[in-house]
Amino acid sequence: MRRLRQLAARTPAGRQRYVDLLRALAICMVVLGHWAVAAIGEDATGRPTGRSALPELPWAYPLTWLAQVMPVFFLVGGYANTASLTARRAAGVDATAWLLARGARLLRPTTALLLVIAGGAALASLAGVEATLVRTVAWFATIPLWFLAAYLIVVPLTPAMHALHRRFGLLVPLVLAALVVAGDVGRALGPAGLALPNYVFGWLAVHQLGIAWRDADAGPHAARPAPPGTPDSAPPRAAPTPGGAPARRLPTSRRAGAAALLGGLAATVLLTTVGPYPMSMLNVPGERLDNAAPPSLALLTLTTAQFGLILLLRAPAERWLRRPRPWQAVIAVNSVVLTVFLWHLTAVILLVGALDAVGRLPTPPVGSAAWFAWRVPWVLMLVVVLAVLVAVFGPVEARTGRSGSTGGGGSSAGRAPGGPGRWATARTALTAAGFAAVVYALVANAETPRSAPEALGVPAPALVAYLARAGTLRLLRSGWAGRG
Template sequence: MRRLRQLAARTPAGRQRYVDLLRALAIGMVVLGHWAVAAIGEDAAGRPTGRSALPDLPWAYPLTWGAQVMPIFFLVGGYANAASLTARRAAGVDATAWLLGRGARLLRPTTALLLVIAGGAALASLAGVGATLVRTVAWFATIPLWFLAAYLIVVPLTPAMLALHRRFGLFVPATLAALVVAGDVGRALGPTELALPNYVFGWLAVHQLGIAWRDADAGRHDAHPAAQAAPRPGEAPTGPAPTRARGRRLPLSPRAGAAGLVGGLAATVLLTTVGPYPVSMLNVPGERLDNAAPPSLALLMLTVAQFGLILLLRDPAERWLRRPGPWQAVIAVNSVVLTVFLWHLSAAILLVGALDAVGWLPTAPVASTAWLAWRVPWVLMLAVVLIALVAVLGPVEARAGGGRAGNGRGGNGGRAGSGGWRARARTALTAAGFVAVVYALVVNAQTPRSAPEPLGVPVPALVAYLAGAGALRLLRSGWGGRGLPRRAGDPASGS
């Protein structure tokens, strides 16, 4: 607690605390949503099974418009990435060194998750547990990694997308939205694979909106001298303003927020009633279309509505965050926010196993009185398990966020303008490392949960991930170049 008070007291006056709050709320909503709709049952052999209760709760589909908060995470990511990259470039750090530092916060807790899962799966396989059952458990535990795969595609594109924003402004997210529409038309008229590019175009459009938000917000933010402090890897947004985009900038007034909220909601209603899109913004097994996987036009319109609400709530939220207590809580959550996200389904697996062992497993039919009554104790017990996991594994993420971005023995390799074969090789290897990691996460997500995998995770995916993450780690420690240390007074924050 003393460290939290110290970090809160040293927070720069110009820090955008609201962005930190949004990140924490988004991940919290994801966790609570997954827990609340969990339906636990038993298979023919009497073993516990789990699934989403949404197919049995059609009345809850409109509620998913508030529960689907992944767009907020990408929106905040665009803001934070633009601010961080701009600040480090102003300090003479190149984009590759920035990316290496940014990746450290994302990959260290992810590596811990995969190693623990693979190690536990290996022990279970040696103990005689079937490879199919091992994979099923690992499949559930690694569901959160689909999001990380998408985010690890978007983050390396930040330098290029920031340059496009400076040249074309709001035309960039509009173009990406048009590409999403083209993908939706493709999957409506032909095979669903035609919409696969929407995984990139859709989340990139939301991330680009965050970049535009940062640019439009820069004048207000940079009025504070303390805003020149550079954020550390994975940290929320402080730093000098980006170069202004050409053309019209994103409006941020309450009037614009109201217009975005009303217009976005109206468009979403039309698209999900008159239009072909399902009402639910979360995956419902059996639906022909999924609004989030890949992102659809309906999800983008919902994002507009959510951003409008964000603008409307900003002023009261910022006043509230000036109080020490709320701000310390936001700092605490953001210091382990990725750990919370990555391990929240593992907490459910552990709790299900424990309750099954003592005969207390809640297997009441979905929507029954007993099932509804179990929601509160179920979530509270899961919270206890997750808190224990975060207490053990959270320091992995916290240490990743407290170091240097691209710090190492790479001489001037991390300085902007440093050329030569060494710098080019460092950039190419960094790109290869990210490609290997994303490939691994995609392969794991596409491997069926019933596949016989004695390590839980497919061996090619595990090898590719460790090779990519290891290469990025070596680049950070050796060829990563010199980055910027975290300044005193910059509190912990999320990715």
Template sequence: MRRLRQLAARTPAGRERYVDLLRALAIVMVVLGHWAVAAISEDPTGRPTARSALPDLPWAYPLTWVAQVMPVFFLVGGYANAASLASRRAAGGDAVSWLLDRGARLLRPTTALLLVIAAGAAVASLAGVEATLVRTVGWFATIPLWFLAAYLVVVPLAPAMYALHRRFGLLVPLALAALVAAGDLGRALGPAELALPNYVFGWLAVHQLGFAWRDARAEPATEPPGRHNAPALRGVRTRRLPLSRRAGGAALLGGLTATVLLTAGPYPVSMLNVPGERLDNAAPPSLALLTLTTAQLGLILLLRDPAERWLRRSRPWQAVIAVNAVVLTVFLWHLTAAILLVGALDAAGLLPTPPVGSAAWLAWRVPWVLMLTVVLAALVAAFGPVEARTGPRGRSRHGGRADGSAAPPGRPRGDGRADGHRWRATARGALAAAGFAAMVYALVVNAETPRSAPEPLGVPASALVAYLAGAGVLRLLRSGWGSRG
């Protein structure tokens, strides 16, 4: 508590605390949503199995408009990435060093999860547990990694996308939304694979709105170049997100209206995956999800002022700091908590399996969530320090700058030395890109591998090797390797 009080007291006066609150709330809502819709039953062999209860609860589909909060995470991610990228560049750093630091916070807790799953799976396999069961458990435990795969694509693109934002403003997310609509049309008329680019276009569109929010706070009087443009064009090219209550009300009403019209037509009502639906609004993101994002953004703006006033109080702000210190650990381990609890209750012969939607099933939601909270708290206590210890780098062990540059600005160099510096910078950028690509490949392979596949390590061996290789390259680069001659 003393540490939290110190961190709260040192918070800069100009910090947008609301962004931190939204990040924490988004992850907590994802966790509670997954737990609440879990339907536990037994397979023909008597083993416990789990699935989503949503197909049996059509009345709950509209509730997913509130429960689907991944857009909120990408929105606040855009804000945070814009702020940290601008700060790094103002200090003389480069995009690669920024990317390595941003990636470290994501990768350390993820690596811990994968290594623990692989180690546990290896022990179970050696003990004679069949490989298909090992994979089933590993598959459930790694479901949260689908989100990380998308985010690990968005973050490396952030420097280039921020440059586009500085030039074209809100035209960029509008163009990306148009590409999402084209992808939806493609999967409606042809194979579903035509919408796969929406995984990038959709989340990038939301991420760009975070850029605009940050610029509205940092540069309230700045307008984009091109003062001779038509007024309407200047409006959509602005870099600043309108933050007024009037703008929030318009976004909420317009977004809800568009979402109602779209879901009354070709799009399903549920914003979460429902097996058997004609398409999934979130995987990949659809135009309906983007209109819902607009409505969510409107609500966020309407609540912003009272939330900021509330967060000026010490206790609420300390709670937000505490959650954000381990927010990714909470997200990554919340389904592992469910696996452990189901296993323990089944072993004790105390696992209830009431029919989905029954009074008994609904009543079981309360003790179920409370027990899961206790199990997850234990997991966070064990693995949270891995995430909490991840912070900005100081000076490298080789004496270089914290931002990864080889020398202070203005130091004279001979042509040969300058050429060598440029070559090293290019090589570092290429290696960083390869590292991120290897990890995205690994997470996609794991997600696409069936849960019934015989995988004695719980995850495909090729995926585990690719992930560890990519993470190892990034760790090596972050340590300062290759930044000096």
């Protein structure tokens, strides 16, 4: 508590606390949503199984419009990444060093998860557990990594997308939305694979909206970096857009918020009733179209409505966050927010295993009174299990956040070692290759069937690729490439 009070007291006056609150709320809602719709049963051999209850609860589909908050995370990511990039550039840190520092906050907690899963799977395999069962358990535990793969594609593109925003403004997210529509048309008329680019275009469009939001908050002088020493969230100064004409900025008034909320809701209703899109914004097994995997036009219109609501709630939320206790709570959650997300399904596996081992695992039919009554103790027990996991693994993320808060400016990785001519190009290429390999590994794991015989739980080639490239990025961040 003392450290939280110290961190709260040192919060820069210009920090956008509302953005931090939105990040924390988004992840917490994802966790609670996954727990609430979990349906636990038994297979023919009596082993516990897990699935989503949504297919049996069609009346709950409209509620997924509130539960689907991953767009909020990407929106906040665009805002925060742009603020951090601008401030670090002003401090003399290049884009590659910024990316290495930004990536560390994502990769260290992920590495901890994968090492624990692989180690536990190896022990289970040596103990004689079937490789298919080992993979099934690991598959459930690593479901959150699909989101991280998408985010690790978007983050490295921030410098380029920020430059595009400075030149073309709101035209950029509109073009990305048009590409999402093209992908939707492709999967409606042909193979579902034609929409795979929407994983990039859709989340990039939401991230770009966050970039535009940051630019609007920074005011009419937002394009030029702030002087050295300015906090990440403080508004930077500006440079004119090419041709001297300012780019059209994203309106963020309450009137604009109301218009975005009503317009986004109206469009989403039309697309999911008259149009071809499903009502649910979360995955429902058996649906031909999925609004979130990959992102669809309906998800983008819902994002517009969510952004409108965010603008309407901003003023009272910011006043509330000026109080010490709420702000300390937000700081605490954000220090371990990725750990909470990565381990929340592992908590389910551990609780189900423990209850099954003592013969106390309830498996009421989905939708029954017993099933609904079980939601409350179920979630409360999961909170306890996850709290233990966060206490064990949260320090990995918390330490990374503190050491990486300068964006790399305090290490030899902060500037191109040996001068731009010698190391900058090689370091940038190695960084890009490292992120590409990490994304490949996470996608390969997600695409491997959950019944595949994997003794390590995770496909061995994917695990090796991830660890090798994550290690390379760690060395680059430490400045190893410029030594000797």
